[in-house]
Amino acid sequence: MNRPDRRSFLKFAGASLGVGVLYSAYPAALSQGEAGGLFAALGQANGEKVAPFSFVQLSDAHVGFNGPPDPLGTKALERAVDMINALPQQPDLVLFTGDLTHDTEDRDVHVQRMKQFQEISRKINVPVIRHVPGEHDAGLDGGALYREFFGESHYSFDHRGVHFVALDNVSRAKPEVGAEQLAWLKKDLARFSKTAPIVVFTHRPLFDLRPDWEWFTSDGDDVMNVLSAYDNVTVLYGHIHRDDEHEIGGVQHYAARSLIFAFPDPAAVAGPRKPLPFDKDHPFKNLGIRTVSFDGKAHPGSHALSVEDIELTAREFRGINGVHQLLRDPQV
Amino acid sequence: MFRSRLTKTISTAALCLSGLLTMTGANRAHADDVPVIEITAKRFAFTPDKITLKKGQTVKLRLHSEDVTHGFFLRPLKLDEEIPAGQTTEVTVTPQTVGTFTTICDHFCGTNHGNMNMTIVVE
Numbered sequence: 240m241n242r243p244d245r246r247s248f249l250k251f252a253g254a255s256l257g258v259g260v261l262y263s264a265y266p267a268a269l270s271q272g273e274a275g276g277l278f279a280a281l282g283q284a285n286g287e288k289v290a291p292f293s294f295v296q297l298s299d300a301h302v303g304f305n306g307p308p309d310p311l312g313t314k315a316l317e318r319a320v321d322m323i324n325a326l327p328q329q330p331d332l333v334l335f336t337g338d339l340t341h342d343t344e345d346r347d348v349h350v351q352r353m354k355q356f357q358e359i360s361r362k363i364n365v366p367v368i369r370h371v372p373g374e375h376d377a378g379l380d381g382g383a384l385y386r387e388f389f390g391e392s393h394y395s396f397d398h399r400g401v402h403f404v405a406l407d408n409v410s411r412a413k414p415e416v417g418a419e420q421l422a423w424l425k426k427d428l429a430r431f432s433k434t435a436p437i438v439v440f441t442h443r444p445l446f447d448l449r450p451d452w453e454w455f456t457s458d459g460d461d462v463m464n465v466l467s468a469y470d471n472v473t474v475l476y477g478h479i480h481r482d483d484e485h486e487i488g489g490v491q492h493y494a495a496r497s498l499i500f501a502f503p504d505p506a507a508v509a510g511p512r513k514p515l516p517f518d519k520d521h522p523f524k525n526l527g528i529r530t531v532s533f534d535g536k537a538h539p540g541s542h543a544l545s546v547e548d549i550e551l552t553a554r555e556f557r558g559i560n561g562v563h564q565l566l567r568d569p570q571v
Numbered sequence: 572m573f574r575s576r577l578t579k580t581i582s583t584a585a586l587c588l589s590g591l592l593t594m595t596g597a598n599r600a601h602a603d604d605v606p607v608i609e610i611t612a613k614r615f616a617f618t619p620d621k622i623t624l625k626k627g628q629t630v631k632l633r634l635h636s637e638d639v640t641h642g643f644f645l646r647p648l649k650l651d652e653e654i655p656a657g658q659t660t661e662v663t664v665t666p667q668t669v670g671t672f673t674t675i676c677d678h679f680c681g682t683n684h685g686n687m688n689m690t691i692v693v694e
Contacts, residue, residue: 342682378679412679413642413653450646451673453685457651511673511688 292399294332295323295365296440298477299497301375302359303352304341308517309500316359316498324364332398333365336477336495337373337409337442339389344379353388369396373442373478374409382410393420395427402431406441408456414443415457424465436471443478444494446487449505452512454479466490479505480514605663607631610689612641612654614681617674617689624693629665642678645691653678666693 300316323333339360340352353376360368372385372392382392392407404427408416416424431437439445445459456462466472472490480497481504501515608630611618624630634643636654643652643660647668654660676687 342679344681374679374684375682378684379681409679412640413677447646450644451675451688453644453675453677455646457677512685 292332293328293330294334295330296334296336296475296477296493296495297498298336298442298495299338299373299480299499300335300356301338301341301497301499302356303343303348304499306500306517308514310517311499313355313359316356319498320359320362324362330365331367332403333360333363333368334403334440334475335360335368335370336440336475337371338375338477338497339370339373340376342375342379346380346384349384353384357388367398369403369405369440371405371407371440371442372409374412374414377407377410378412381412382407385410393423401436401438402428404428404437404439406439406445406462408441408443408445408459413457414453414455416462417458421458421461421465424462428465428469431469433468434470436473437466437469438473438475439466440475442476444476444483444492445474446485446492448479448483448485449512452502452505454505463488463490605629605631607633609633609635610643611635611637612643612676612687613637614639614641615676615683615687617676617687619689621690621692624664624666624691626666626669626693629663631661631663633659633661635659639680640678641676641680641687643674644677645672645674647672648691648693650674651677666691669693 297316297319300313302313302316305312323330339356340349343349343352370389372382372389376382377385377392385392392410393405395402395404397403404424406416406424407420408414411417428437439462441456443456444454445456445462447459448454466474467488467490470489474490474492476492476494477497479494480500480502481494482496483492483494485492500517502512503515505512606628608622610622610632612634613636632643632650634641634652634654636656636658638656640656641654643650643654643662645651647670648664648666650662650664652660652662670693672691672693674689674691676684680687
């Protein structure tokens with residue numbers, strides 16, 4: 240088989256919705272030709288051919304939180320729902336990567352917050368919505384209330400040839416996955432070939448992004464050791480309330496923005512973590528839509544991305560800046 | 572006269588020592604003669620919120636929770652302790668790296684958990 244150049248087929252398109260990121264496995268047009276051959280070979284190797292689809296990641300809505308620093312309440316979440324519903328091509332899935340609600344010690348109040356989150360998120364016109372908890376959902380009661388509303392906090396499912404794994408690194412109160420879940424993960428992945436595309440979604444980063452801000456998972460290395468047996472792993476997470484992209488050991492880690500307020504660049508702040516101040520003149524700043532266009536016209540012959548800021552810090556991206564790790568050259 | 576001067580000298584020394592201990596939060600209450608630093612955890616703060624250690628000097632940290640379970644985490648000093656609700660946890664540390672470090676509670680303890688931290692300075 241002629242193996243296409245990586246950039247010629249890894250045309251993942253995405254629209255970061257501020258809080259959310261739209262990922263496309265690959266545009267339908269690329270299912271033909273060389274790329275089609277590649278995906279057919281992947282299908283043979285993995286038992287199921289990857290079919291074109293897209294999904295959205297949303298994170299950190301903190302329903303029930305009521306500033307400072309951000310007095311928007313649920314407005315950003317509601318806005319994200321409207322934006323997803325207005326997408327020209329509806330995604331197949333929405334993944335919420337935790338902190339759906341803000342914590343409270345009053346169980347009745349937390350129940351109301353979970354209900355409010357569900358009422359808003361149910362308006363998303365997408366067939367499948369999946370969640371993992373954040374520490375504000377599950378840290379105080381070991382995830383008991385979360386499970387009443389959303390089911391198990393770690394699980395997996397297959398969708399169009401991609402294996403999705405939900406990992407819970409918050410319910411033990413500390414930033415950890417734990418031995419039991421690690422054993423489950425090994426068992427869950429055992430049936431897959433080395434080249435199977437795997438998307439892990441979780442709340443906290445699985446690597447030491449900024450440990451003194453609690454931006455880490457203490458046994459994240461153990462998780463990544465399990466995942467290191469597989470070539471095509473993407474990790475999506477939230478928690479840090481800002482965009483982030485790291486490639487570690489061949490695995491791409493992506494963080495989505497929050498729907499409530501933003502944290503600063505950890506590389507630019509030496510001391511303790513503090514949210515970015517709310518800007519009443521730009522209430523959705525750092526929470527709005529990000530559009531990045533894969534635009535050969537802007538830079539002929541290149542794969543440069545053109546980034547456009549429009550009203551409410553809305554941007555959109557298309558091209559290899561999406562989940563380009565979702566399907567790597569499988570060496571088949 | 573001599574006795575009075577001696578008493579004054581001892582008092583002054585004690586005051587100086589007291590000042591030093593206050594600065595570091597340390598005392599030598601234990602038989603093994605390792606300085607002990609008492610730290611209290613209570614939502615959503617540590618008290619004291621800053622201590623100073625000396626590079627290479629072993630100290631014992633006595634961590635006491637006055638309410639719920641807290642964590643005490645500082646990667647550069649390899650500290651990762653659990654302080655159960657209402658209990659005391661002891662940990663011995665010999666810092667080898669000079670710097671100013673932020674120690675966090677890494678056991679989720681409530682709505683302002685993310686701001687529960689203290690500073691450890693190693694000189």
